[in-house]
Amino acid sequence: MFLDFGFKQKCFYTQYFLRNQNCFVPTSEIIAVEETELNKKQRNIGKWQKMAKPHAFTVYYVKKARNHRWRCSDVTFWCVDEHLCNQWIQALKELLEMQSKPKQLLVYINPYGGKRQGKSIYEQKVAPLFSLASISTDVVITEHANHAKDNLFEVNINKYDGVVCVGGDGMFSEVMHGLIGRMQKDSGIDQNNPKAPLVQCNIRIGIIPAGSTDCICYSTVGISDPVTSALHIIVGDCQPLDVSSVHHNNTFLKYSVSLLGYGFYGDILKDSEKKRWMGPMRYDYSGLKTFLSHHYYEGTISFQPAKHTVGSPQDKDSCRTGCYICKKSEQQLSQQYKECGLKHEEDEEEWKVIKGKFLAINAVNMSCACPRSPKGLSPAAHLADGSADLILVRKCSRFDFLRYLVRHTNQDDQFDFSFVDVYRVKSFQFTSKLSEDNESNVTDIGKKRFGQFCRDHPACCCNIASSTWNCDGETLDSSAIQVRVHCQFVKLFARGIEENSKDEAAYSQSSIEQLL
Ligand SMILES: CCCCCCCCCCCCC/C=C/[C@@H](O)[C@H](CO)NC(=O)CCCCCCCCCCCCCCC
Ligand SMILES: Nc1ncnc2c1ncn2[C@@H]1O[C@H](COP(=O)(O)OP(=O)(O)OP(=O)(O)O)[C@@H](O)[C@H]1O
Ligand SMILES: [Ca+2]
Structure with a gap:
């Protein structure tokens, strides 16, 4: 057995050879070091039998398994020299102390x-x-x-x-x-x-x-x-994370790190809250129900494109440990901030305006990968680049919407549809048609009392006036919102x-x- 410290590619490592197996553990991935009391049985194994009084210590470390799973593993080192054993324990503990x-x-x-x-x-x-x-x-x-x-x-x-x-x-x-x-x-x-x-x-x-x-x-x-x-x-x-702040006029509503979803995901959430007793299954039940109802919503979305970042939502590469795009974007934003301050950036950059009928409006600060959708709603979204991906799913047939949803579960591109648009943004605003109409025509009592009936499906008479926002799994009270992405605002x-x-x-x- 052999134990060594080294320094390679900016990380300390502990290396050991055991039963003809080489193991390599960065010291940053050591969990604990403990002196090990050897029992009688252990002392009588193999060559340690000949030792008068063997000493030992155990190193607990991270062992990487499949699919990003980590486990705690351990290895025990034995030697005859008590002083040498204590020196090793001391040195390893000092290394652990140095880390955050x-x-x-x-x-x-x-x-x-x-x-x-x-x-x-x-x-x-x-x-x-x-x-x-x-x-x-x-x-x-x-x-x-x-x-x-x-x-x-x-x-x-x-x-x-x-x-x-x-x-x-x-x-x-x-x-x-x-x-x-x-x-x-x-x-x-x-x-x-x-x-x-x-x-x-x-x-x-x-x-x-x-x-x-x-x-x-x-x-x-x-x-x-x-x-x-x-x-x-x-x-x-x-790991730093981008956070979006959500306001309604001058009232703070919520922060979001994963999904801000209007339409499909807002409706799923609203329905599923009544079925909490079902546990995680409530989302499948409400998901199917919402899919079948096939409601779309009219509104206006305005956004400022995220020009500071070099990435695009259609990139083939995803955000990974030590992501270059996140680092670059953060540098670019802090440079801009030093030069011009926030005021310049907010007021002078262009706003794009899109009016339409949408089945879903999803703004994601990260991929939103989860066990249901291992690549997520926007596979190339970045955790810490100061931008969100704004996905607009326009009115389409049920069959096309199903094709779009299925692509969240396989390798095909979910943005490759004529009714889906995606933009990388640093801020956006949304107003529903109903709130616009209400603001411009407050005397229309019929509309106010009964909402706006579905003009395209008169037979169903469903009230599809407005949806609600799903903000990281919580319903927002306002449909008209203003959203701004704050680069690397919290740390995980x-x-x-x-x-x-x-x-x-x-x-x-x-x-x-x-x-x-
Ligand atoms: C045919 C299968 C298509 C499957 C499509 C699966 C897409 C799943 C995408 C999941 C995205 C999750 C985004 C994260 C949101 C979280 O901040 C939030 C809080 O935890 N969770 C939810 O809002 C909870 C959201 C839960 C969403 C569940 C969606 C289930 C859709 C089922 C549609 C069924 C159609 C079947 C037609 C025969
Ligand atoms: N003791 C409690 N009783 C009731 N609700 C609670 C309690 N503690 C926390 N909560 C609320 O429960 C809500 C949901 O909890 P949580 O996010 O842990 O589970 P979930 O909704 O099943 O999962 P997910 O958010 O991943 O879909 C949280 O928004 C939280 O405010
Ligand atoms: Ca982001």
Whole structure:
């Protein structure tokens, strides 16, 4: 057996050879190092039998499995020299100290999210790993909606290296609103002002997936798996995320990181809220119902294209760990901000205006990949490029809409349809035809009392006047909204989706060969 430290491509690694197997572990992916007490049975194995008093230590580290799944593995090193053994333990512990791994976390568990397994997932799969990594936790099991959000306005936040939410996208949203809101309150910033220079939130958020969609976790880690997410928290990963602020006139409504959806996804959400008892299945039930109802909505959408980024929604490459496009876009935006300030950027850049009848309007800050749709609503969207992809699905036949939906589940291009347009934007506004009509003709009592009846389907008499916005799984009260993307506004304990593990294996093998 052989243990060595090295330095390669900007990362420390620990390398060991065991039973003719080479293993290569970046020190940033070591979970814990512990002195190991050898029992009598172990001492009597093989060559250690001859040792008077063997000493040992165990290294716990991240082992990468298929499909971006991480597991905790361990290896025990034995030697006769107690001093040498202690030196190794000391050196490894010092290396771990140097990294930005969290020591103290605040954990919120939603016991009712997803399949209602949040508490047991945390206790059985996550808490033992946190304790192995010597992370102390304060755990709050939420008793009602907004418990976590309200609590974040009261706690001594500086005491923690991060906040963890155990639940789904809705639970993440609560924690994010609590943290961002708290930051603005402490800095005296008025969130109702759509142009206010918001204060960034530097405390990292960890997501242990236990929800129904878990889209944010899946799109930032590559899998929805509690153990994998716990390990990303333990090693102290950091992934910035774009956040959209949503206003109605001068009133702040919500922040969004994944989907802002009007029409199809708004209607699914509204219907599914009444069926929460069904668990994650409620989305399939309401999805089928909404698909069959085939409602479309008239309105006007105006947007400012995201000129600062070099990427396009039709790119073949997706956002991956250490993404070049995200880095470049962030540099470009901060350069622009230094030169001209926000005012210039907002006021002087062009707005495009599109009027139409839409089955769905989806604005996504990230791909929105999830187990239902592994490549997501916009496969080439970036996690941290300061832009959102605005997808407009115009009125089309049911059959065409089905073809469009099916492409979310296979490798075909979901934007390659004449009725689908996609734009990369940094801000947008929407008003529904009904609210425009109401504003211009407030005396039309018939319209106000009964809404606007479906002119194209007189037989069904369905009221299709307006839909609602689905904002990361929550319904917004206004259909007229103004949205602005804030580049890299919050940080997650994640690293984005890593390139194929096949490439990593090739890299580690060749680097070991060079060392020999
Ligand atoms: C034929 C199969 C087509 C399947 C198409 C699947 C597309 C799935 C795309 C999922 C996108 C998720 C975006 C993330 C949104 C989250 O911020 C939010 C909070 O968690 N989740 C939802 O709003 C929950 C959204 C849940 C959406 C479920 C959609 C199910 C559609 C079913 C349509 C059935 C048509 C069948 C016709 C025979
Ligand atoms: N103790 C509680 N009782 C009722 N609701 C709660 C409680 N704790 C949190 N919530 C609310 O439940 C909502 C949904 O929770 P969560 O996101 O965890 O699960 P989900 O909706 O099943 O999953 P997803 O958001 O991934 O679709 C959150 O918006 C949150 O505000
Ligand atoms: Ca983005």
